[in-house]
Amino acid sequence: MNVIVKFILILLYPLLLVARLKNAILRRDPLRLCEPRAESFWLTRGEEPNTASYFSESSPQTDEQRDGLIRIALRGAAHCFAPPRPAPGEKYSAAADREKGIPDEVYTLW
Amino acid sequence: MTRILGISAFYHDSAAALVTDGHIVAAAQEERFTRKKHDHHFPVNAIQYCLSEAGISAAHLDYVGFYDKPLVKFDRLIETYSAFAPAGFKAYLKALPLWLKSKLHLPQEMDRAFAGQYRGRFVFSDHHESHAASAFFPSPFEEAAILTLDGVGEWSTTTLGWGRGNRVKLTHEIRFPHSLGLLYSAFTYYTGFRVNSGEYKLMGLAPYGEPRFADLIRRHLIHIRNDGSFWMDMSYFNYCQGMIMTSDKFHRLFGGQPRSPESMLTQREMDLAASVQLVCEETMLKCAWHLHNLTKMKNLVMAGGVALNCVGNGRILREGPFENLWIQPAAGDAGGALGVALLIWHHVLSQPRSVNGSDSQLGSLLGPHFSDEEMRRFLDTVGARYHTFTNENELLDRVADLLASEKVVGWLHGRMEFGPRALGARSILGDARSEKMQQVMNLKIKFRESFRPFAPCVLQDNVAEYFELDGESPYMLLVAPVLERHRTVLTEEQKQEMTDPDLRKRVNIKRSTIPAVTHVDYSARVQTVDEARHGRFYRLMKRFKEKTGCPVIVNTSFNIRGEPIVCTPQDAYQCFLGTHMDALVLGNQLLLKSEQPNARGFDAEGYKASFKHD
Numbered sequence: 122m123n124v125i126v127k128f129i130l131i132l133l134y135p136l137l138l139v140a141r142l143k144n145a146i147l148r149r150d151p152l153r154l155c156e157p158r159a160e161s162f163w164l165t166r167g168e169e170p171n172t173a174s175y176f177s178e179s180s181p182q183t184d185e186q187r188d189g190l191i192r193i194a195l196r197g198a199a200h201c202f203a204p205p206r207p208a209p210g211e212k213y214s215a216a217a218d219r220e221k222g223i224p225d226e227v228y229t230l231w
Numbered sequence: 232m233t234r235i236l237g238i239s240a241f242y243h244d245s246a247a248a249l250v251t252d253g254h255i256v257a258a259a260q261e262e263r264f265t266r267k268k269h270d271h272h273f274p275v276n277a278i279q280y281c282l283s284e285a286g287i288s289a290a291h292l293d294y295v296g297f298y299d300k301p302l303v304k305f306d307r308l309i310e311t312y313s314a315f316a317p318a319g320f321k322a323y324l325k326a327l328p329l330w331l332k333s334k335l336h337l338p339q340e341m342d343r344a345f346a347g348q349y350r351g352r353f354v355f356s357d358h359h360e361s362h363a364a365s366a367f368f369p370s371p372f373e374e375a376a377i378l379t380l381d382g383v384g385e386w387s388t389t390t391l392g393w394g395r396g397n398r399v400k401l402t403h404e405i406r407f408p409h410s411l412g413l414l415y416s417a418f419t420y421y422t423g424f425r426v427n428s429g430e431y432k433l434m435g436l437a438p439y440g441e442p443r444f445a446d447l448i449r450r451h452l453i454h455i456r457n458d459g460s461f462w463m464d465m466s467y468f469n470y471c472q473g474m475i476m477t478s479d480k481f482h483r484l485f486g487g488q489p490r491s492p493e494s495m496l497t498q499r500e501m502d503l504a505a506s507v508q509l510v511c512e513e514t515m516l517k518c519a520w521h522l523h524n525l526t527k528m529k530n531l532v533m534a535g536g537v538a539l540n541c542v543g544n545g546r547i548l549r550e551g552p553f554e555n556l557w558i559q560p561a562a563g564d565a566g567g568a569l570g571v572a573l574l575i576w577h578h579v580l581s582q583p584r585s586v587n588g589s590d591s592q593l594g595s596l597l598g599p600h601f602s603d604e605e606m607r608r609f610l611d612t613v614g615a616r617y618h619t620f621t622n623e624n625e626l627l628d629r630v631a632d633l634l635a636s637e638k639v640v641g642w643l644h645g646r647m648e649f650g651p652r653a654l655g656a657r658s659i660l661g662d663a664r665s666e667k668m669q670q671v672m673n674l675k676i677k678f679r680e681s682f683r684p685f686a687p688c689v690l691q692d693n694v695a696e697y698f699e700l701d702g703e704s705p706y707m708l709l710v711a712p713v714l715e716r717h718r719t720v721l722t723e724e725q726k727q728e729m730t731d732p733d734l735r736k737r738v739n740i741k742r743s744t745i746p747a748v749t750h751v752d753y754s755a756r757v758q759t760v761d762e763a764r765h766g767r768f769y770r771l772m773k774r775f776k777e778k779t780g781c782p783v784i785v786n787t788s789f790n791i792r793g794e795p796i797v798c799t800p801q802d803a804y805q806c807f808l809g810t811h812m813d814a815l816v817l818g819n820q821l822l823l824k825s826e827q828p829n830a831r832g833f834d835a836e837g838y839k840a841s842f843k844h845d
Contacts, residue, residue, distance in 0.1 A: 216339075
C-alpha cells in the first residue's frame with residue numbers, strides 16, 4: 122500500500138509547485154520567511170474558540186484559508202486509506218507507523 | 232459524575248490523563264509501560280492504566296479529548312512544503328504517507344483503539360491551548376499570566392495569554408518556523424546530542440562554556456525584539472524542508488560540521504551550549520516582561536517543552552517581574568493530555584474552578600502504584616533476598632544509614648511521577664555531601680556522560696539555608712545558586728583544572744559542602760520536599776538530616792541512560808541488578824546488592840544494550 126500512497130503523492134506534488142508559484146505572484150509569505158519590518162513579531166491570535174469548535178479537528182481560521190487544490194486532493198486521497206472499523210475483540214494496532222530512518226528531530230514536526 | 236480522558240500522541244511523549252469531575256485522577260506517559268523512551272505511539276497502555284485506576288472501562292467515559300487539531304497541523308505541513316518546493320520533496324514523501332493512512336483519520340483511529348467501546352464525540356483542542364490549560368488550571372492561582380513555549384504545535388511555537396477563574400485565553404503568538412524550542416533543538420543536534428532528549432544535556436553542558444557565539448546567534452540566526460518576539464532566518468536551518476535541523480550555511484557560520492554523537496566533547500561545543508542557553512534565557516525573560524506589561528498580573532504559569540529549561544525558569548523567577556511562578560511538571564507534550572482534559576471540563580462544560588492556595592497537581596504523583604503484597608510476590612518469584620520492615624521508622628533509619636555511608640539506593644514508593652522528573656517515587660538517592668557521588672552515579676549507575684550534574688532535593692523548611700531560593704520548587708523545575716556560605720574557594724591549581732579539556736577533572740573539583748549536587752557554576756536544580764506532597768520521602772529526608780545534619784540528598788531518576796524511568800517493581804529490580812546500585816527499596820522491602828543470589832549471573836551488558844542511547 123505504501124507504494125500506492127507514494128505514487129499518489131508524486132502525482133500530486135506538482136500542485137505544491139503551483140501553490141508556491143501562486144504565493145510568489147500574490148506576494149504571500151505564510152511562513153514569514155522574509156523578515157517583517159515591524160516593531161514586534163508578535164501576532165494577534167484569532168477569535169477565542171467556542172464550544173462547537175472544540176469538536177472540530179480544524180479551526181475557523183484554517184477553514185477560511187483552505188482554498189488550495191492540493192489540500193482537497195490530499196484529503197480526498199486519504200479517504201481511500203481510511204483505517205477499517207474495529208472488529209469486536211480485536212487487539213488494537215496502529216493503522217500506520219512512521220517510516221524507518223526518519224530522525225526524531227524532523228518527525229516531531231510532522 | 233463526568234469522566235474525561237485526555238490523550239497526547241503521535242509525536243513524542245504520548246500520554247493519557249483522566250479527570251473526574253474536574254479532579255485529576257491519573258496521568259501517565261506511554262513510555263513507562265512500553266519501555267521505549269519518548270514513545271510516540273497511541274498510548275493504549277497509559278489509557279488502560281488511567282481507566283483501571285478509576286475502575287472503569289472506555290464505555291464509562293463521557294468525553295475523550297486529543298491535545299491538538301490535526302487538520303490545522305496538516306495545513307501547516309502543506310504550507311511549509313509549498314513554501315520550499317521543490318526542496319522538500321524527500322521530506323514530503325516521508326511525512327505524508329502517515330497522514331494519509333492515519334493522522335487524517337484520527338477519530339477512526341481512536342475508535343479502533345477503544346475497540347468501539349467509547350460512544351461519545353472526540354474533542355480536539357489547540358496544542359498551545361492544551362499547554363496553557365495544563366499550566367493554569369492545576370496552578371494555585373485564581374488568575375495568572377500564561378506563557379507557553381515549545382518546538383511547534385499546529386502553527387504556534389510561543390503564546391502569551393492569561394487565565395482567570397475557569398477560563399484561559401491566548402492573545403498573542405509566534406508561528407512556525409520561528410521557534411525558540413527549535414532553535415535550541417538545532418543546537419542540540421549540532422552539538423551531537425539527540426533532539427527531544429539531548430536538550431537537557433545541552434543545558435547541563437552550558438556552564439562549562441563561555442557564550443562567545445551569542446552575538447553571532449543574535450545577529451544571524453534569531454532577531455529578538457525587546458518585547459521577546461523573535462524572527463529566525465530560515466536559510467540557516469533545514470528543518471522545514473530537510474531531514475536534519477541545520478543547513479550548510481549554519482555549519483559555515485559556526486565553523487564546521489555537526490559533532491558526531493558520542494565523540495569527544497570540546498570547548499567549542501561547551502561554548503555553543505553556553506551561547507544558545509544565554510540567548511534562550513534572554514528571550515524567555517523578555518517574553519515574561521512583555522507579558523507582565525500586557526496583563527499586569529503578579530502570577531505567571533508556564534508550559535511547553537522550553538518551560539523545562541529550569542535555568543531560564545530560575546532567571547524568570549529571580550529577575551522577572553512576576554511574584555509567583557508555577558510550571559506544569561509535565562511541561563512537554565505529555566502534559567497536553569492533562570491540558571485537554573481540563574479544558575473540556577472548564578471550557579466545553581463551563582464548570583467552575585476552585586482554588587485553595589495549593590496546586591491541584593497532587594505532587595504530580597499520578598501514575599501506577601503497587602501494593603506490598605504485589606512486590607513481595609514478585610520478589611519471591613525471582614528468588615530475591617529481601618528484608619520486610621513492618622515499622623516505617625526502622626526502614627527509614629536503615630535507609631538513612633545506607634545513604635550516610637555513601638551507598639546508592641534505588642527507591643520505589645507510592646504512585647509514579649507524571650512528567651520527566653523523578654520526584655521521590657521512582658528515584659535513585661545518594662549523599663549530596665559525598666565528593667565521589669557524582670562520578671559514581673554518572674559512570675557506574677546511570678552509565679551516562681560524566682559532565683552531567685545531579686539534582687538535590689532539600690527539605691522545604693531548609694531550602695533558604697542552602698540555596699538562593701525561598702519559595703517552593705516541588706517539581707524540580709527551577710535552578711538556583713548554592714549560597715555563598717556553602718561554596719568552597721577554589722585553589723589556583725583547581726582553577727587551572729577548570730580549563731582542562733577532560734570534563735571529568737572539572738567535575739571532580741569540590742565546589743561546596745554538597746559537592747554531588749553543585750554544578751560547575753555553583754547552580755543546582757532544586758526540588759523542595761514537604762510532608763503533604765511527599766509523605767514517606769519527606770520523612771526519609773528528615774531522618775537523614777537527624778543523622779547527618781544535612782537536609783539535602785541527591786535525587787536522580789530511577790533509570791539508566793536511554794531507559795524510561797522505571798514504573799513497576801520488575802523494572803526497578805532489573806535496573807538494580809544491571810547497575811552498581813547498593814540497595815533497593817520497594818515499598819517496605821529492602822534489598823541489599825551484596826545479598827542477592829541473582830546479582831552475579833545477571834546480564835548487565837545485555838540490559839544496558841537493550842536501551843538505545845539518548
